[in-house]
Amino acid sequence: MSYLLLKGVHVAAVLVFVSGLLLLAMAGATRNWALAQKLRAWDRYATSPALALVWLTGLSIATQGHWFGALWLSVKLILVIGLSALHGWLSARIRRSAQAGLATAGWLTAIPQGLVIATALIALLAVTKPFS
Numbered sequence: 001m002s003y004l005l006l007k008g009v010h011v012a013a014v015l016v017f018v019s020g021l022l023l024l025a026m027a028g029a030t031r032n033w034a035l036a037q038k039l040r041a042w043d044r045y046a047t048s049p050a051l052a053l054v055w056l057t058g059l060s061i062a063t064q065g066h067w068f069g070a071l072w073l074s075v076k077l078i079l080v081i082g083l084s085a086l087h088g089w090l091s092a093r094i095r096r097s098a099q100a101g102l103a104t105a106g107w108l109t110a111i112p113q114g115l116v117i118a119t120a121l122i123a124l125l126a127v128t129k130p131f132s
Contacts, residue, residue, distance in 0.1 A: 003064055010057035013050045018119050020047025021083065024090040025111040036094055043091055051087060054080075067129075076125040079118050086111070 020043055027039040058080070067073045090111075 001060070003061065006057050006061050006064070010054065010061060013053035013057060014119075016046055016050035017054050017087075018083075018115070020050065021087055021090070021115055022112055023047075024087070024094060025115065027094050036097065040091075040094055043094070047087070048091070051084060055084075070129070071131045072125045072129050076122050079122050079125075083115070083118060083122075086115070 023039050024043055024047070027036045062068055062073060
């Protein structure tokens with residue numbers, strides 16, 4: 001697969017993943033059980049597959065570019081691993097809350113700010129490739 005096609009699929013998958021992660025964070029603060037159920041379905045059918053595609057295409061791009069070992073990629077991977085872990089934690093929290101019919105914690109509304117900052121840093125690292 002060509003570099004530009006991989007990059008396009010990667011960017012599209014990142015957009016779906018990050019938007020789904022934002023939705024999960026907001027679902028964590030909702031008291032609306034039906035909405036939480038719908039967001040869980042969105043996570044299962046869109047956000048989770050997008051995350052898998054992000055990893056597959058990202059690793060393929062890094063391999064083609066021979067960037068493994070570059071400091072910028074290591075920092076980016078740490079941030080991406082953090083976002084992947086956040087996704088797993090939020091998914092599990094929403095699933096448990098929805099199954100029990102419980103409202104989730106309102107403090108989860110603080111997560112989107114961190115998510116936006118981490119995503120911006122990842123984009124800056126990918127585009128500028130500093131400290132190569």
